[in-house]
Amino acid sequence: MGxxxxxxxxxxxxxxxxAIASAAWRGKGEKNKADEAAVEAMRSTFxxxxxxxxxxxxxxxxxxxxxxxxxxxxxxxxxVVGAACIDIAVDPLECTNNCxxxxxxxxxxxxAAPRGALLHAPDCYMDKIAAGxxxxxxxxxxGDVTYNIEQAASILDKxxxxxRIVALDRERHxxxxxxxxxxxxxxxxxxxxxxxxxxxxxxxxxPFDLLMGIGAAPEGVISATALRGLGGVFEGRLVFRSxxxxxxxxxxxxxxxxxxxxxxxxxxxxxxxxxxxxxxxGYLPGVIVEDSQIKTFAxxxxxxxxxxxxxxxxxxx
Numbered sequence: 001m002g003x004x005x006x007x008x009x010x011x012x013x014x015x016x017x018x019a020i021a022s023a024a025w026r027g028k029g030e031k032n033k034a035d036e037a038a039v040e041a042m043r044s045t046f047x048x049x050x051x052x053x054x055x056x057x058x059x060x061x062x063x064x065x066x067x068x069x070x071x072x073x074x075x076x077x078x079x080v081v082g083a084a085c086i087d088i089a090v091d092p093l094e095c096t097n098n099c100x101x102x103x104x105x106x107x108x109x110x111x112a113a114p115r116g117a118l119l120h121a122p123d124c125y126m127d128k129i130a131a132g133x134x135x136x137x138x139x140x141x142x143g144d145v146t147y148n149i150e151q152a153a154s155i156l157d158k159x160x161x162x163x164r165i166v167a168l169d170r171e172r173h174x175x176x177x178x179x180x181x182x183x184x185x186x187x188x189x190x191x192x193x194x195x196x197x198x199x200x201x202x203x204x205x206x207p208f209d210l211l212m213g214i215g216a217a218p219e220g221v222i223s224a225t226a227l228r229g230l231g232g233v234f235e236g237r238l239v240f241r242s243x244x245x246x247x248x249x250x251x252x253x254x255x256x257x258x259x260x261x262x263x264x265x266x267x268x269x270x271x272x273x274x275x276x277x278x279x280x281x282g283y284l285p286g287v288i289v290e291d292s293q294i295k296t297f298a299x300x301x302x303x304x305x306x307x308x309x310x311x312x313x314x315x316x317x
Contacts (some may be wrong), residue, residue, distance in 0.1 A: 002271030003051075003084040004112050005302055010049040011112055011275040012311055016296040018042040018092040018108035019277035020315065023287035026280060027102035034099045038092035038108055038279075043067040050083070051075040056118045057089035057218040068092065070120070085115040089221050095192040098280055105193040105282030110275050111225035113303075117269035119221050119261070122249035125239035126217035126261075130198035131210050133231040141235045141260055145179040145212065152209050160184050166197045167213035176213055195276075196283035198223040202232030214239055224266035226274040229301035230308070234263040272303040292317050 021041035025034035039059060046053060053074030059065035062072070068090055077083035088110055093099060095106040111118065129141050129148065138155050139148045153160045161184050167173055169189035180187045188208065190197055194215040200206040220236045227234040237260055238253070240246040249257060259265075277298040278284030285297040294315040301308050 002304060004086055004114065004271045004273050005304065007049060007051055007084065007086070007112070008273055008275070008300055008302070010045070011110060011273055012277075012298055012300060014042050014045040015108040015110060015275045015277035016298055016313060016315070017045050019279045019287050019296055019298075020294055022093045022099055022106070022108065022279050023289070026099055026286075029100050031096035031100035035093045035096045039068055042090060042092045042108065042110075046074040047076065049075045050077050052077050052080060052083040052085045054085075054087050054115065055090065056087035056120055057221055059092075060123065086112055087115050087118045088112050089118050089218065089225070091195070091219060091222060093279065094195055094219065095280075098192055102280055103191065104280055105190070105196045106279040106286075107193070107196065107282075107284060108277045108279060109195055109222055111222045111267065111272065112275075113225065113267055113269045113272035117267060117272065118225070119266045120252050121217040121221045121266070122238070122245070122252045124217050124245050124249055125214045125241065126220040126236040127214050127239050128194065128198070128220055128223070128236045129210065129212055129233070130201045130223065130227060131233045132202045132204055132206070133233075136231070136233050139210070139233060141237055145176060146183050148210065148212075149180070149183050149185050156209060162186060163210065164188060164208045165210045165212055166190055166201060166208040167211070168192070168194055168197075168215055170214070173213050180212070193282070195219050195223050195226070198234065199226055199230070199283060202227050202230045220261075221266045222274070224261075224263040225272050225303065226301050228263040228267050228272070229274060229303040229306055231306060232263075234266070236261045236266065267303070270304040274301040274303070275299070
């Protein structure tokens, strides 16, 4: 068992506390307040973790975020000789809009790996494809949409019309949707939450066969960590919205702006953990608040062993 796995219960507590804090804002139309609550709860949890931690992916640059900013030190063993040096990629509240409207799939999520193992993904878009282990070696962003759908149909031994594809419902995907529909595949649209979508696509019993389309690059690193543990396929390529965004990315990825990133590129270590806790029902059940207690529903994926474990916990008020 690696040093990251040894701290798994702390990472579980971090996502649970973020979920509890943001759940108080479900359905109130205040996505920023829900996000702030999640960030504060997750950040305070890290104060008690016995490690030399660092935020690899977080809420933005230091001058943009009051806490969980990129590069922020975490844990109570900063600079201690022999302390576990670990990088964290966090999204304390994925799907802020869904939390604000109390819609499905809002989660608190993080990935953890040894120092330097997680790509410091720039805050830009990433074109992504994700699927389960059966499609490893058979699909790729190097191929076009039709090729990947036909490959999936052939390997999964089903007609193209039954290949289930999930994508974010965005105007930027107009051409993608047109091609998927022209091939005749079964397209499902999500408002937000392509981390959940990638995990669903990677599970043998999941509701989808493929995740396609452009989402946020930082979430791509978190998804890649989960799919590395699940043995699934994940590839991504950076997409830029402006010259300024591209220039900033050059400094973060060593000018390698057109590279095709695999799950093993984005998370370079087997000693890694993915942790998520449900805020609103969806990929995971949402937080349940009762008279004297709060119930949370989390999942851990241990990359090294591939073990997926559910953690339904009760927190006393």
